[in-house]
Amino acid sequence: MTEEVVTFHRHKQDTLRVLIKGDWSISFGLQNPEHFLSHLTSSPETQYVVIDASQLGVWDSSLISYLVTLNGLSKAQNIEVDVTGLPEGIVRLIALAEAVPEREGVAKQLVKLNPVDSLGQFVIQTFHQFTAFITFLGEALLALGRLVRAKAVFRRQDLVIFLVDTGPSSLGIVTLISVLIGMILAFVGAVQLEKFGASIYVASLVGLAMAREMAPMMTAIIMAGRTGAAYAAQLGSMQVNEEIDALKTMGISPVDYLVLPRLLALIFMMPLLTIYANMMGVFGGALVSIIMLDVTWSMYLEQMMATVPLTHFFIGLVKSLIFGVLVALSGCYMGMNSGRSASAVGQAATSAVVMGIVLIIVFDSLVTIVTTVFGI
Amino acid sequence: MTQPQAHIRVRNLTLQYGEKLIQKNLNFDVNKNDIFIIMGASGCGKSTLLKHMIGLYHPAQGQIFVNDKSLWDVSDVARQRMMKHFGVTYQAGALISSLTLSENVGMPLELYTQLSPKEIEELASLKLSMVGLAGFEDYYPSEISGGMIKRAALARAIALDPEILFFDEPSAGLDPISASLLDDLILELSDSMKSTIVIVTHELASIFSIGTNTVFLDTDTQTMLATGHPNQLLADCDNASVQQFLRRGGVENA
Numbered sequence: 354m355t356e357e358v359v360t361f362h363r364h365k366q367d368t369l370r371v372l373i374k375g376d377w378s379i380s381f382g383l384q385n386p387e388h389f390l391s392h393l394t395s396s397p398e399t400q401y402v403v404i405d406a407s408q409l410g411v412w413d414s415s416l417i418s419y420l421v422t423l424n425g426l427s428k429a430q431n432i433e434v435d436v437t438g439l440p441e442g443i444v445r446l447i448a449l450a451e452a453v454p455e456r457e458g459v460a461k462q463l464v465k466l467n468p469v470d471s472l473g474q475f476v477i478q479t480f481h482q483f484t485a486f487i488t489f490l491g492e493a494l495l496a497l498g499r500l501v502r503a504k505a506v507f508r509r510q511d512l513v514i515f516l517v518d519t520g521p522s523s524l525g526i527v528t529l530i531s532v533l534i535g536m537i538l539a540f541v542g543a544v545q546l547e548k549f550g551a552s553i554y555v556a557s558l559v560g561l562a563m564a565r566e567m568a569p570m571m572t573a574i575i576m577a578g579r580t581g582a583a584y585a586a587q588l589g590s591m592q593v594n595e596e597i598d599a600l601k602t603m604g605i606s607p608v609d610y611l612v613l614p615r616l617l618a619l620i621f622m623m624p625l626l627t628i629y630a631n632m633m634g635v636f637g638g639a640l641v642s643i644i645m646l647d648v649t650w651s652m653y654l655e656q657m658m659a660t661v662p663l664t665h666f667f668i669g670l671v672k673s674l675i676f677g678v679l680v681a682l683s684g685c686y687m688g689m690n691s692g693r694s695a696s697a698v699g700q701a702a703t704s705a706v707v708m709g710i711v712l713i714i715v716f717d718s719l720v721t722i723v724t725t726v727f728g729i
Numbered sequence: 730m731t732q733p734q735a736h737i738r739v740r741n742l743t744l745q746y747g748e749k750l751i752q753k754n755l756n757f758d759v760n761k762n763d764i765f766i767i768m769g770a771s772g773c774g775k776s777t778l779l780k781h782m783i784g785l786y787h788p789a790q791g792q793i794f795v796n797d798k799s800l801w802d803v804s805d806v807a808r809q810r811m812m813k814h815f816g817v818t819y820q821a822g823a824l825i826s827s828l829t830l831s832e833n834v835g836m837p838l839e840l841y842t843q844l845s846p847k848e849i850e851e852l853a854s855l856k857l858s859m860v861g862l863a864g865f866e867d868y869y870p871s872e873i874s875g876g877m878i879k880r881a882a883l884a885r886a887i888a889l890d891p892e893i894l895f896f897d898e899p900s901a902g903l904d905p906i907s908a909s910l911l912d913d914l915i916l917e918l919s920d921s922m923k924s925t926i927v928i929v930t931h932e933l934a935s936i937f938s939i940g941t942n943t944v945f946l947d948t949d950t951q952t953m954l955a956t957g958h959p960n961q962l963l964a965d966c967d968n969a970s971v972q973q974f975l976r977r978g979g980v981e982n983a
Contacts, residue, residue: 379842379852379890382843382844382845382848383844383848413890414852414856415852417855418855442921442923449859449918450858450859455858456863460864461867692871693871694827695825696827
């Protein structure tokens with residue numbers, strides 16, 4: 354901006370003349386009303402403010418904003434502003450801006466919490482979330498009960514769709530991850546065991562680790578990221594669109610209709626996927642052993658079958674079933690309790706994955722401790 | 730009175746979704762300072778036409794000229810620059826749900842001007858007070874009512890003082906009083922800001938109270954049947970569908 358677009362004059366002692374000239378555009382920035390205020394307060398006799406826009410060029414909101422501020426400042430000191438010299442459009446925009454004054458108590462007060470208060474709120478919130486989750490768990494159990502008595506209402510086609518989506522559609526990623534995990538285990542084992550001339554035990558290591566821990570856990574984590582997030586996003590956007598409310602008013606329990614098929618799909622598919630992941634992991638381990646350690650296929654398999662009892666495999670299978678339940682429940686819980694906005698749905702999906710993975714790992718450690726204590 | 734100047738000219742426009750024809754042979758002018766209404770039955774392609782005019786969808790055929798420049802014969806960058814002069818409100822408001830009202834209105838200012846955050850906040854407050862939402866700066870879209878969302882969307886649309894304002898069903902879902910207040914607001918803004926306004930609506934009350942020019946789209950023939958001032962259409966147009974629409978179906982005994 355090269356020249357002043359607003360100047361102040363006093364022809365009479367009680368009248369402040371505000372001369373507005375040139376072009377006003379928001380690309381030049383906004384005018385600071387401080388000059389006006391200092392002119393206004395410089396002489397206490399001021400009773401009128403007259404705005405002169407005879408030399409005004411092009412204008413936009415920057416001018417309106419300035420004038421509305423002037424008006425406000427003057428009114429605060431009981432000084433009258435004469436706007437009759439302004440183009441009609443400007444007068445009407447100012448009137449529009451002042452037509453609906455701020456209703457009292459509408460503006461949000463920003464409350465600053467001290468650390469103790471915010472800790473307290475955090476605890477209360479966490480407790481509410483916990484009770485909400487327990488409630489949800491109870492509802493899901495009741496729904497399962499209705500399912501057993503064949504009273505649960507959901508569409509069988511939905512179940513098929515979810516089965517396909519959780520099962521066959523995720524084979525690709527489960528294959529990739531399981532083969533790689535098997536290979537990594539074999540590599541790590543091979544380096545150590547070769548020093549003792551016990552390379553053949555790589556087969557036992559991979560077999561045991563896959564069957565008991567890695568296959569169920571990695572599959573569950575994949576499903577938490579893939580399916581749990583999808584469930585949360587689906588149910589969350591249904592919440593946004595009021596679809597869940599619609600189901601309720603149609604007398605359909607959303608837990609039966611939405612949660613049950615998703616839960617069942619994961620309960621069915623998780624053990625199957627885990628068996629498949631086991632096979633792929635063993636295959637990956639065998640691949641490394643054969644290439645690096647001169648072990649043959651038959652030696653590898655024989656060693657594995659002789660040293661890894663089936664118990665481990667069954668423990669893994671039971672765990673995978675529970676993992677499936679945990680993933681489905683955290684996904685559905687987060688989705689059902691999502692807020693009604695786009696960002697809330699995103700948050701629900703994130704929380705579903707985080708909660709799913711945390712639950713998986715915590716439950717897995719619990720099982721490991723318990724089985725160790727009982728010596729299984 | 731001087732000859733009205735065409736602000737948007739639509740020539741031989743054909744709208745298609747893939748293979749599905751929506752509307753064909755559209756020819757009409759939107760003059761400067763018009764309140765131009767796109768009307769027609771539900772599902773005839775009104776919103777689709779609007780989305781072509783604001784440069785969201787590429788037309789299957791035909792041209793749209795804004796200030797005598799073709800919207801679709803220029804580079805993407807040039808089109809972006811043209812679109813900066815448009816203000817648009819969508820059917821459901823389309824406010825960004827993770828931002829407060831003040832941030833929603835301030836966003837275009839933040840992106841396209843060099844104003845400081847404080848100045849942006851000040852302008853956003855001004856725009857919100859113009860639509861009667863003074864004091865609601867820190868609210869999120871999920872915390873206010875449907876009518877307020879529509880008005881906040883209007884505040885966002887006028888943030889950059891656009892040359893042309895587009896409204897997609899501004900009064901849909903509002904009670905008659907709020908709807909007429911919103912109409913008044915649109916009228917007031919267009920008058921004082923000297924902008925051209927294009928509205929998609931099928932509310933007869935709005936059409937007659939604020940429209941100065943219209944185009945009528947028909948579902949069966951998939952083309953426009955009439956264009957002109959709504960009162961003139963009511964008096965002179967002898968197309969049965971147009972008359973039926975403007976007279977709420979009671980064409981014989983009207």
